Amino acid sequence: MKSLWRRIQTLPRRVWFVAAFVFFITCLSLAVLVSRDTPPAPATVPISQLLDMADHHQISKVVIVSNTLYATGTDGQQYQTTKEEQQTVTEQLRLDGVVVTVADGAGRSVGLSSLAAFVPLMFILAVIWFMMRRGGPNNQVMSFGRSGARRYSGDARPVTFDDVAGVEEAKQELAEIVQFLKYPDKFRSMGARIPKGVLLVGPPGTGKTLISRAVAGEAGTPFFSISGSEFVEMFVGVGASRVRDLFRQAKRHAPCIIFIDEIDAVGRHRGNNVGGHDEREQTLNQLLVEMDGFDLNTNVIVIAATNRPDVLDQALLRPGRFDRRVILDPPDINGRRAILEVHARSKPLAPGVDLAAIAQQTSGFSGADLANLLNEAAILAARSDKEAIGHEELEEGIMRVVAGPERRSRVVTEYEKSIIAYHEVGHALVMKSLKHSHPVQKVSIISRGQALGVTVQAPKEDSYLTSRAQLTARMASLLGGRAAEELTFGDVTTGARQDLEAVADLARRMVTEFAMSELGVIATPTRDGGSLSGAVAADVDREAMRLIDEAFATSRAILAERRGKLVEIAEHLKLVETIDGKELDRLLGPEWTFFG
Ligand code: NHX
Ligand code: ZN
Numbered sequence: 001m002k003s004l005w006r007r008i009q010t011l012p013r014r015v016w017f018v019a020a021f022v023f024f025i026t027c028l029s030l031a032v033l034v035s036r037d038t039p040p041a042p043a044t045v046p047i048s049q050l051l052d053m054a055d056h057h058q059i060s061k062v063v064i065v066s067n068t069l070y071a072t073g074t075d076g077q078q079y080q081t082t083k084e085e086q087q088t089v090t091e092q093l094r095l096d097g098v099v100v101t102v103a104d105g106a107g108r109s110v111g112l113s114s115l116a117a118f119v120p121l122m123f124i125l126a127v128i129w130f131m132m133r134r135g136g137p138n139n140q141v142m143s144f145g146r147s148g149a150r151r152y153s154g155d156a157r158p159v160t161f162d163d164v165a166g167v168e169e170a171k172q173e174l175a176e177i178v179q180f181l182k183y184p185d186k187f188r189s190m191g192a193r194i195p196k197g198v199l200l201v202g203p204p205g206t207g208k209t210l211i212s213r214a215v216a217g218e219a220g221t222p223f224f225s226i227s228g229s230e231f232v233e234m235f236v237g238v239g240a241s242r243v244r245d246l247f248r249q250a251k252r253h254a255p256c257i258i259f260i261d262e263i264d265a266v267g268r269h270r271g272n273n274v275g276g277h278d279e280r281e282q283t284l285n286q287l288l289v290e291m292d293g294f295d296l297n298t299n300v301i302v303i304a305a306t307n308r309p310d311v312l313d314q315a316l317l318r319p320g321r322f323d324r325r326v327i328l329d330p331p332d333i334n335g336r337r338a339i340l341e342v343h344a345r346s347k348p349l350a351p352g353v354d355l356a357a358i359a360q361q362t363s364g365f366s367g368a369d370l371a372n373l374l375n376e377a378a379i380l381a382a383r384s385d386k387e388a389i390g391h392e393e394l395e396e397g398i399m400r401v402v403a404g405p406e407r408r409s410r411v412v413t414e415y416e417k418s419i420i421a422y423h424e425v426g427h428a429l430v431m432k433s434l435k436h437s438h439p440v441q442k443v444s445i446i447s448r449g450q451a452l453g454v455t456v457q458a459p460k461e462d463s464y465l466t467s468r469a470q471l472t473a474r475m476a477s478l479l480g481g482r483a484a485e486e487l488t489f490g491d492v493t494t495g496a497r498q499d500l501e502a503v504a505d506l507a508r509r510m511v512t513e514f515a516m517s518e519l520g521v522i523a524t525p526t527r528d529g530g531s532l533s534g535a536v537a538a539d540v541d542r543e544a545m546r547l548i549d550e551a552f553a554t555s556r557a558i559l560a561e562r563r564g565k566l567v568e569i570a571e572h573l574k575l576v577e578t579i580d581g582k583e584l585d586r587l588l589g590p591e592w593t594f595f596g
Contacts, residue, residue, distance in 0.1 A: 025119075025120060025123050041078075042070065042071075042078035042079055042080040043077065043078065043079050043080070044079075044080050044081065045079050045080070045081050046081060047069070047081045047082065047083050047084075047087075047089075049081075050069065050071055050079060050081045051089065051092065051093075053071075053073070053079075054092070054093050054096040054098050055096055057074065057096065057097065058073055058074055058075075059071050059072070059073055059074065059079075059093070059096070059098050060072055060073065060074045060098065060099065061098065061099045061100075061101075062089075062093055062098050062099070062100050062101070063100075063101045063102075063103055064083075064089075064090070064100065064101065064102045064103065065103045067082055067083050067084070067085060068080065068081075068082055068083075069081050069082070069083060069089070071098075090102070150224070150225050150226070158213075158216070158217030158220070159210060159213040159214045159216075159217040160214055160217045160218055161175070161214050161218055162342075163210065163214060163342060164207055164210055164211050164214045164342075165331075165335065165338035165339045165341065165342045165367075166207075166331035166332075166334075166335025166336060166338050166339045166367060167206070167207060167211065167328050167329070167331070167335065167367075168335075169327075170200075170211060170326045170327065170328050171211070171214075173324075173326045174198070174211060174214075174215050174326060175218075177195070177198060177215055177219075177301055177303075178215055178218040178219045180194045180195070180301065181215075181219035181221050181255045181257070181299065181301060182219050182220070184255065184299050188296065194296075194299075194301075195301065195323065195324050196291050196294050196300075196301065196302060196320060196321065197291060197301070197302045197303070197304065197321050197322035197323065197324070198301065198302070198303045198304070198322065198324045198325075198326060199263070199303075199304050199305075199306065199309065199312075199316075199317070199322040199324065199325045199326070200212065200303060200304065200305040200306070200326050200328060201305075201306060201307070201309045201325060201326070201327050201328065202305075202307060202327060202328030202329065202330075203307050203328075203330060203366065204307060204366065204368070205366030205367055205368030205369060206328040206329070206330060206331075206366050206367055206368075207328060207367045207368075208261070208305035208328060209225070209259065209261060209305065210367070211328070212225075212257065212259045212303045212305070213225075213259075215257060215301075215303065216256070216257045219255070219257075221253075221255045221256045221257060222253045222256040222257070223256065223257045223259060224246060224249065224250050224253075224256065224257065224258045224259065225258075225259040225261070226242075226246060226258075226259070226260055226261070227260070227261040227262050227265070228260055228261065228262040228263045228264065228265035228266040228267065228304075229262050229265040230242075231243065231265070231266050231280075231283045232265055232266055232279060232280050232283060237279070237282070239266070239279055239280070239282060239283030239286070240282045240283050240285070240286035242283075243283055243286040243287050243290060244286060244290065246258065247290040247293075247300070250300045251298060251300060254298060254299040254300050255299035255300070255301075256299070256300055256301075257300075257301055257302075257303055258300060258301070258302045258303070259302075259303050259304075259305070260287075260302065260303070260304040260305070261304075261305050262305065262306065263304035263305060263306045263312070263316070263322075264306045264307075264308045264311055264312060265280075266280055266283045266284050266287065267284055267287075267304075267306070267312045267313050267316045268280070268311050268312070268313065269311060269312065269313040269314065284313060284315075284316075287316075288315060288316070288321065291320070291321050292320065292321075302322070304316075304322055309325070330364065330365075330366055331365075331366070331367060331370075332462050333359050333360060333363070333461065333462055334359075336358075336359040336362055336365060336370060337355055337356050337358075337359035339367050339370045339371070340355045340358060340359060340370055340373075340374065341355060343370065343371050343374045343375075344374060344389075347374060347378050347389055348387065348388040348389065349388055349389050350386075350387075350388040350389060350390040350391070351388075352391075353388075353389065353390060353391055353394065354391070358373075358394050358398070360458075360461075361398060361441060361458050362398060362458070363458055363459045363461075363462050365401065369401050372397075372400075372401050373394070373397040373398055373400070373401050374389075374394075374397065375397075376393075376396070376397040376400045376401070377389045377393035377394045377396065377397035378393075380393040380396055380397070381393045399442065399444075399448065399454075399456070400448075402454075402456055403448040403449055403451055403454045403456070404448045404449025404450070404451075405448065405449070406446050406447065406448055407446075407447040407448060407449070408446065408447070410447040410452075412447075412452065416452075417445065417574055418488075418489075418570075418574065419485060419489065419493060419495070420445045420452045420453040420495075421445050421453070421570040421571075421573045421574045422484045422485060422488045422489070422566065422570045423453060423481040423482075423484055423485055423493075423495065423496070424443050424444070424445060424453040424454070424455050424481065424570075424573065425443060425484065425566055425569045425570040425573055426480040426481045426482075426483055426484020426485070426487075426555070426559055426566065427443075427455040427477055427478070427480040427481045427484075427499075428440050428443045428455050428480070428569070428579075428584060429480065429484075429558065429559060429562055429565060429566055429569070430476050430477045430479075430480030430483070430554075430555050430558050430559065431455070431457060431473075431477045431480070432584070432588060432592065433558045433562065433594055433595035434473040434476060434477065434554075434558075434594065434595060435469075435473075435594045436467065436469040436470045436472075436473040437457070437470075437473045437474070437477055438457040438458060438459045438460065439457065439458065439459075439460060439581055440455065440456070440457055440581050440584055441456045441457060441458045441580065441581050442454070442455070442456040442578065442579070442580050442581065443455045443456075443573060443578070443579045443584060444456075444577060444578040444579075445573055445574070445577055445578075446577050446578060451498075452495060455481075457477075468510070468514075468516045471506060471510055471514075471516065472547070472550070472551060472554075474506065475503050475506055475507065475547065475548065475551035476551040476552075476554040476555045476558075477555075478499045478500075478502050478503045478506075478551075479499065479500075479503060479548075479551055479552045479555045480555045480558070480559065481495075481496055481499055482496040482499060482500070482552075482555075483552065483555035483556045483558075483559050484559055484566060484570075486556075487556065487559050487560060487563065487566075488566070488567075488570075503548055503551065504544070504548065507544035507545075507547040507548050507551075508540065508544045510544070510547060511540050511543045511544050511547070512540055517543035517544070517546070517547060518543060518546075519539055519540070519543050522536065554595075557595070558595045561595070562595075565587075565588065568587070569584070569587050569588075572587065
């Protein structure tokens with residue numbers, strides 16, 4: 001009983017909705033049929049009395065259904081009576097001037113009551129048909145049993161490694177898994193132990209799900225997908241039973257792949273939270289039990305994804321569990337280009353569009369960002385009835401991914417427009433004045449998302465390290481907006497809060513994480529709950545403040561000295577609204593130099 005209730009609890013909300021709907025329709029149709037088609041209760045009379053009444057012309061109509069007579073009086077009153085098996089009354093009634101109808105077997109009311117039973121039945125069948133159709137074998141996604149996992153199989157076109165770009169090493173490592181799934185016996189006969197679990201590590205949007213699907217697609221096996229958070233968000237006890245169910249399903253469809261996204265939701269190391277999170281722990285234990293329960297012939301490989309491998313419970317990483325680790329980095333320039341090419345396959349690009357240039361301008365974008373960029377560009381091209389996606393659409397696609405879509409409906413006063421323009425040009429001029437800044441890509445006073453204006457920078461090339469000079473240049477650039485407001489208007493606004501937050505965060509990290517202050521190399525594990533003693537904390541604050549102060553002084557000095565350019569370009573920006581990097585260089589002139 002308890003497990004039944006648990007089962008009911010785990011039903012997807014959609015099923016509940018459908019069930020309630022069917023119930024409602026059933027009640028409704030019954031109510032309608034009953035109220036409409038039940039005649040006023042007939043009076044039951046002896047056959048002799050009915051015939052007498054007919055003789056006295058008190059009966060107008062009779063319906064005979066086998067041995068039952070339904071009579072209607074001249075006054076509208078209904079009568080019912082039963083005749084003898086073989087008795088014929090038709091002739092006599094006819095002589096009395098009564099309209100006689102003989103209905104065979106199923107009378108009117110009988111037909112209606114069967115209809116009443118039939119309507120809800122049809123509804124239920126329709127609903128079942130509808131749900132089957134949604135989850136049929138040709139369908140992409142099939143909601144799977146109690147586990148809640150989605151099973152992907154028999155896709156019209158399975159995902160393959162060709163659809164995955166920019167992560168060549170990961171592809172190579174996973175190609176081996178494909179071999180295990182395809183030819184398990186080959187490995188077994190060599191006495192090789194086939195891995196049970198693979199941990200994919202990488203930031204969001206780097207294609208962890210995609211590459212897992214590609215492994216299944218390449219091996220031609222089913223793919224069960226569930227997110228770790230789905231295990232734990234439900235009612236107590238459900239997580240573990242879902243795990244059990246998922247593995248049961250998977251074993252039935254072996255060889256196959258189980259993909260667990262966000263494994264850290266279940267796999268966080270245990271025991272550090274007071275009060276305990278029993279539910280999660282139970283789920284994790286069940287997962288470990290299931291994986292340990294794989295025998296040599298279980299052709300199921302579990303692929304788990306996370307962007308926080310450091311928080312995982314060590315038990316998950318032990319041999320025989322997720323003992324293989326595949327790293328997915330954000331794509332470099334070549335990777336980005338390859339990803340753009342994959343997504344551009346199905347999209348017409350205008351001649352001369354240079355995806356390499358787009359790749360160059362999108363440092364730091366993930367695969368998902370790039371997919372988004374191309375999709376936005378495609379939407380823009382379609383909306384303006386173009387024949388192909390041009391460079392213009394791609395540029396706007398970048399801006400949309402970076403800062404959101406334009407919000408031209410946001411109306412700003414002329415005065416605010418000035419503030420926005422000077423603020424943005426302040427950023428841009430400081431950036432252009434410091435040698436260690438990245439190039440400016442775009443300066444715009446068109447509202448996007450939450451921002452009233454943006455200045456976009458992009459590195460010339462990808463890098464894995466950032467120097468102190470680069471960080472101090474970044475801090476000064478971030479404060480350039482505020483410095484320009486102050487210098488131009490003698491007052492400052494709330495608009496710079498995001499810049500200020502970023503500066504404060506950067507300064508703090510420079511002191512504590514990167515040891516780039518006068519405190520020198522201090523051991524400060526501040527990431528994730530490390531704590532500082534009161535005295536050191538005060539030192540850190542003081543040093544961070546000093547770094548910010550210096551950066552702000554740099555910004556002010558630059559803008560004070562180059563105020564002419566600030567005014568000139570800001571006034572120009574108010575007219576044109578957007579200036580790109582090339583145009584900015586032109587406006588700065590050939591004599592432009594770095595500051596100091
Ligand atoms: C507000 N927004 O919140 C208005 C609408 C100083 C000319 N009342 O620094 O737009 O004040 O260089 C992501 C990015 C909030 C999230 C920017 C959330 C900005 C942006 C505050 C320009 N450009 N500030 C900037 C700005 C604002 C904000 C954000 C965000 C302004 C400044 C936002
Ligand atoms: Zn700003």
